[in-house]
Amino acid sequence: MKYSNRVSSMQASPIRKLVPIAQEAKDKGIKVYHLNIGQPDIKTPKGFFDAVKNFDSEVLEYAVSQGIPELISALQDYYKTYDMHFGKDELLVTNGGSEALLFTMMAICDPGDNILVPEPFYTNYNGFGQSVNIEVNPITTKAENGFHLPSKEEIVSRINDKTRAILLSNPGNPTGAIYTTEELHMIAEIAKENDLWIVSDEVYREFVYDGLEYTSFGNIKEVEDRVIIIDSVSKRYSACGARIGSIASKNKGLIAEILKLCQGRLCVPTLEQIGAVALYKTPASYFKEVNEEYRHRRDVLYNELMKVEGVICEKPTGAFYIVAKLPVENAEDFVIWMLKEFSKDNETVMVTPAEGFYATPGLGRDEVRLAYILNEKDLHKAAVLLKEGLEQYLALPKA
Numbered sequence: 001m002k003y004s005n006r007v008s009s010m011q012a013s014p015i016r017k018l019v020p021i022a023q024e025a026k027d028k029g030i031k032v033y034h035l036n037i038g039q040p041d042i043k044t045p046k047g048f049f050d051a052v053k054n055f056d057s058e059v060l061e062y063a064v065s066q067g068i069p070e071l072i073s074a075l076q077d078y079y080k081t082y083d084m085h086f087g088k089d090e091l092l093v094t095n096g097g098s099e100a101l102l103f104t105m106m107a108i109c110d111p112g113d114n115i116l117v118p119e120p121f122y123t124n125y126n127g128f129g130q131s132v133n134i135e136v137n138p139i140t141t142k143a144e145n146g147f148h149l150p151s152k153e154e155i156v157s158r159i160n161d162k163t164r165a166i167l168l169s170n171p172g173n174p175t176g177a178i179y180t181t182e183e184l185h186m187i188a189e190i191a192k193e194n195d196l197w198i199v200s201d202e203v204y205r206e207f208v209y210d211g212l213e214y215t216s217f218g219n220i221k222e223v224e225d226r227v228i229i230i231d232s233v234s235k236r237y238s239a240c241g242a243r244i245g246s247i248a249s250k251n252k253g254l255i256a257e258i259l260k261l262c263q264g265r266l267c268v269p270t271l272e273q274i275g276a277v278a279l280y281k282t283p284a285s286y287f288k289e290v291n292e293e294y295r296h297r298r299d300v301l302y303n304e305l306m307k308v309e310g311v312i313c314e315k316p317t318g319a320f321y322i323v324a325k326l327p328v329e330n331a332e333d334f335v336i337w338m339l340k341e342f343s344k345d346n347e348t349v350m351v352t353p354a355e356g357f358y359a360t361p362g363l364g365r366d367e368v369r370l371a372y373i374l375n376e377k378d379l380h381k382a383a384v385l386l387k388e389g390l391e392q393y394l395a396l397p398k399a
Contacts, residue, residue, distance in 0.1 A: 010130045011356060013123065018332075021339045022350050030343050033382035035301075035370045036352040038173070038320065042238040042290055047278035052271050063267040066259055067093025067246070071273045074280035075231075075246055081284075082205075084218040084229075086248050090255055093268050097203050097232035097245035102128045103261045104228050104247060107254060108197050109134045109164045115199070116158055116166045118149060120323060120357035120364055122173045122201070137163060138359035143323065146314050147175035149183050155190055165197035166190065171204040171214075174323050174357050174369040176298075176316020178208055181215045188223045198223060203232040203245075204319040206287045209295045212317050224250040235320075237279045238290075244268065244276040294320050297372040297379055304383030305370075308390055322370045323354055327394060331355065331368050334393055342389040349382045349389065 022032050066072070072091050079086055094100040101124070109115065111133035117125055119138040126136050139155055141147040149155065155166075166187055170179050191198050200217040208214045217227045232245040249255055301322060302315050310327030328334045332353035342348055354367035370386075372379060 006131060006133060010127055011123075013127065013356075018335060018339070018350070018353075021336060025339045025343075025348060029346060031347045032339070033347065033349040033374065033378060033385065035372070035374070035379075035382055035386075036350045038235060038371045038373060039240055040235065040238045040320070040373045041375060042293065044239045045237055045279055045282045045286060047282060048237070048239060048242065048275040051278035052275045055271060055274055060270060063270045063273060065262040065265075065267055067091070067268060068270070068273045068277075070277045071244075071280075074277045075248070078280050079218070079248065082216060082218070084216065084248075086250070087252075089252055090248060090250055092247045092255060092258055092262055093273060094245040094247060094262070095265070095268050096234065096243040097201070097230050098124065098128070099265075100230045100232070100245040100247045101125070101199075101201070102132070103258050104199055104230065105129060105134050106132055106261060107258045108199075108228075113162045113164045114160070116155070116163060116196075117359070118147075118168060118172075119359055120147070120174055120354060120367075120369075121167075121359075122169055123356045125167060126356075126359060135162075136359045140358075140360060140363065141175070141177075143312065143314050143325065146317070147172060147177040147323070149179065149186070152186050152190060155187075156194070159190075159194055159196075163194070163196060165199050167199040167201065169201040169204075170216075171207055171318025172316075172321075173201075173204065173319050174321045174352075174354065176319045176321050176323075178212050178214060178318040181213070184215055184217060184220060188217070188220050191223055191226055196226070198227045199230065200227060201230040203230065203235055205231075206236055207291060207294055207320060208318045209291070209298065210317055214318075218248070226251065228254065233276050233279050237282060237286075239276075239279060242272045242275060242279075244272050244279075294372065297374070297376060298322070300376055300379050301370060301372045301383050304380065304387060308387045310394075311390075320372050322372065323357075323367055324370065325367050326390065328366055328390075331364075331366055334390070335368065337393055338386075338389050342392060344385060344388060347381070347385060349385045351386065 114135040114137040229248040234240040313324035354364040358364040
């Protein structure tokens with residue numbers, strides 16, 4: 001039987017494709033410390049579970065396609081705390097940030113169009129684009145300058161007659177970069193001058209460290225009609241399994257168009273939306289504590305990485321990821337070796353090869369992404385295992 005070119009040409013998720021190898025290690029009784037996926041161990045606020053438990057209805061009905069009114073209202077209140085003011089007809093609830101991204105791409109691009117994206121980028125941007133025949137047009141950023149954006153001239157040089165938008169993750173996944181206000185205004189200028197949408201993935205908005213100032217594209221009034229904000233409760237409230245995301249835009253016409261797609265998939269699960277309403281009522285003190293915890297974890301992992309000769313990385317200032325360049329030829333081979341061949345006291349560690357976070361062929365081949373989502377004790381142990389495993393790997397003739 002024949003499969004579509006669309007699905008055959010899609011890459012497997014670089015984040016998840018090595019999971020079967022990790023499972024083989026576990027089946028042998030080896031404990032695997034997972035630094036490969038952004039699944040925090042921070043406790044989900046209890047309000048989510050209480051709200052679901054207290055739901056009382058004789059019939060679990062379809063919810064309205066744009067999201068239940070209570071959650072739309074909760075989103076409005078949340079954005080007000082960032083001086084962003086959205087009407088009820090400027091917000092949509094989605095099945096996670098993933099659906100928000102996919103629906104946005106479908107609404108602003110036709111097959112064969114492209115979207116500018118700074119690389120390395122969240123690898124599923126590529127997967128989502130491939131699924132609807134949209135190309136990721138990369139803007140290369142480098143660790144040497146903290147993965148900040150290149151000059152305006154270099155970015156503009158990437159634009160062609162098929163470019164429809166600029167998509168950025170801020171704070172960055174996988175880089176942990178926080179874009180400056182000057183960088184955001186530069187992107188705003190480029191978007192206005194070239195009639196492009198700005199798709200701003202802000203799911204890590206709360207995770208900003210070292211006293212840096214965070215600015216959202218939603219705070220730049222000059223481009224409010226072309227800004228699309230992608231959001232999610234997954235990382236913000238450590239509620240990845242809830243699959244509640246959202247789209248916010250002052251462009252009411254765009255929201256109306258995306259609503260057609262929301263209607264086609266009927267609705268987002270009712271119970272998860274009810275739980276999400278409670279999440280958005282979580283006290284601000286929660287973020288202060290969680291932010292401090294992630295900053296500490298970042299320092300633990302970064303400090304251990306810096307003890308390994310030949311490892312190059314910049315200390316990230318946001319989100320909860322580190323991109324590190326290893327002294328190896330092929331990081332994926334090293335990751336597989338760690339799962340298949342290396343263990344100490346029946347323990348090993350799993351990280352993510354970074355090549356899949358780039359669109360430019362050959363880039364990221366010697367890099368990995370690490371997620372500092374474990375508690376301090378486990379994170380330190382994982383970092384030590386990574387260091388010792390890398391040293392043994394480099395001593396092998398093939399390395």
